[in-house]
Amino acid sequence: MIKNALLALTALSLLAGAAEARTWEEIRRSGTIRIATEGAFPPFNILKGKELTGFEVDLANELAKQMGVKVQWVTQPFDNLLIGLNQDRYDFVIASHGITPERAKAVSFSKPHYCTGGAIVSKPGGPKTAADLAGKTVAVQVGTTYLENVRKVSGVGDVKTFPKDTDAQAALLAGRTDAWVGDKFTGLDLVKAQKGKLVQGELLFNERIAMAVKKGNTSLLKELNAALDQALSSGTYVKVSGKYFSQDIRCR
């Protein structure tokens, strides 16, 4: 009976997911696109006081400019972003989502807007390679690809999941964990900011990062991909990327 009830609930959740997302035509007519990000993932998306900035924020603003629509930003906890997308709370998500098969089942991904990897960061003398992680405690953010990939490392000790990346980093700095696994660019930023207190180890895995739209929202996906292509070829992308990383971080 309980099984039936749960099946009914699952069906209900599928039903809830079947509500219509706004097509590109509808967005264009309304004149404003709603974009969601996390705002706690420097240098990609970070809230500085009330102002939302970062590479992905600037890039999405440029894309919207090319598409001829105004932007309304929404910030949400990372593990809520794709769930909210499926409930039509916003039109697309740009929050450094690595493309994984599980996620691709839930949402539709655009072309990748940058390529990166999951890197190990620790205090000097701490673990630097996947083999070093054996028996060690690792901090990661909940709902990320880092969690999945750290779990795959054989012999890894405890994996602690924090609601935000910044909380996971704080746990490492406080000595609560032996390492933090996160984005390699974020890691570089963190290492630079902490001046000698932390070092970056090797890459645990590589990944392609893309924007997500609700499953089946093909018209918006097409428009986003076209805008990204244009930014990549026109030099807009190089300009934004150079501002944050002094290099071009597009996928090659």
Place this chain on the structure above:
Amino acid sequence: MTAPKIPTRPPPGGANLLLWLMGAVAAFLLLFFAITLILRQMPDPIGPRADLFVEGARMTLQLTVVSGVIGLLIGVLVGIARTSGAWLVRAPAGFFVWLVRGTPLLVQILFVYNALPPILQAVGLNVQLNEFWSAVIALAFNVGAYNAEVVRAGILAIPRGQSEAARSLGLSGGQTMNTVVLPQALRIVVPPLVNNLVALLKDSSLASTIALLELTLAGSRVSSETFQPIPTLTTVAAVYLALTTVMTLFTDQLEKRVKIATR
């Protein structure tokens, strides 16, 4: 794993109480067994991750029991101190209740986890508080402050004539408290203390913010992995409900026994 709420002064019939305690332990073991079995039968996304939910539920109960017992001790001590005639005893207790009851539990948990270790280090104490004990400290002090007010109300509810009579019979202040006032107050305070305990079990969900893998964090991990919030959150809510139901089943029994003992 034991059910908390052992009254400070066991009512007559210690064997009865032991039986009750054993019953509670057995009931929770049975509950966990049942939860494991049922959740494993569930379709994706619950079934394959049943053990994660059970592990989370176990942590939630553990958190509730440990901080519930410590919180009860704090509550009784601070509650009695609040009714003390001496200003020097009353004031710190009043300050504690004011501070803890006036700030959000979430802030207290984050404070104990993130701010307390560096503060302790600054005064030369090198304590490393892990997630579990950070949560226990915050929860115990929080529920302790609420318990203190319950205990104070219970003590104040006993007519003055009772303690006056006891004193005139030659009992000391401490004896009056222990043998006359507290046993009567116990009957009054048990229901609101149980109320606080049930609230504590649910409040323990806030410990998910400091990466303690309890029921709520287990749920949010599954939800963010599968993008299916409806079945996940329903399961989490149902498990909480099962935990509080079994808990109140036994605290109701306790209430009845306390009543008979002091009738």
